[in-house]
Amino acid sequence: MVIDARNVTLSLGSGEARVDILRGVDVAVRKGERVALLGPSGSGKSSLMAVLAGLESASGGEVVVAGQSLRGLSEDALAEARRGRISVVLQAFHLIPTMTALENVAVPLELAGHADPFAAAASELTAVGLGHRLHHYPTQLSGGEQQRVAIARALGPRPALLFADEPTGNLDAATGDTIVELLFGCLAETGATLILITHDRDLAARCDRIITMRDGLIASDTLTDPVAA
C-alpha cells in the first residue's frame, strides 16, 4: 500500500471553537490506484488530503505513506519525505509571487536534481498551454493560468504520488479536458498514484475508485467499473 491510514482524526481549535474535522478515517491506497474523493462541501475532503500528504498532522491515528509513518515528523522531515516523490495541487495554488511561471515550475525540478530544470519547466508549461506565458508573474496570470502553472509544477518531477484538489476547478470545459488528458497521460506513463478531490462525477468515473466523505467520515468506498465509465 502506498498510503495506509488508520483511525485518522483531525480536530482543530479548543473549547467551544473545537471542530472535529476527521472523525476516524481508515483508508488504504494501492500503488498506481487513481482515487477520487467526493462529498459535500465541508465533509473533510481537503483536510483528509492535507493529512495524507503530510501538510497537516493528524490529531490521532496513524498515517503511513510509502512505508514511512508521518507521526511526529517535523515540518522539515515532512518536506524531505515529500521531495521529488509527492506533489500536491491545492485550491489556492501557492505559487511563489516573486517568481515567474518558469521559475515556479523549475524550483521542484531543481530540488529533485534535474539536469536542466529550466528547459524541462518550459516544456511542462508548453504542455499545459502556457508556452507564451513563461516569464509572467502569478499576479499577471488569470486564475485558470495560475492553476495550470500549479499543475505543470506538480507534474514536472514525475511524482510517485499526486494529490490534486479540484485541479480543473478554474478552467473552462475545453481547457479542463486538455488538463485532465495531460494528467491521466502522465499517470499512465509513470504509474503514479492519484488522490483527486472533485465535484465532477465524470472526472471521478475516470478514476479506479471513488471514496465519498460525509461529516468527517468515509461514507462509501467503491471501485468504478472501467467498462461503464
Ligand SMILES: Nc1ncnc2c1ncn2[C@@H]1O[C@H](COP(=O)(O)OP(=O)(O)OP(=O)(O)O)[C@@H](O)[C@H]1O
Ligand atoms: N483551520 C480550521 N479551523 C477550524 N475548522 C476548520 C479549519 N479548516 C477546515 N475547517 C472545517 O473543517 C471542515 C472540513 O473542511 P474541508 O476543507 O476539509 O472540507 P471539504 O470537504 O474539502 O470542503 P470543500 O468541498 O468546500 O472544499 C469544514 O467544516 C471546515 O469549516
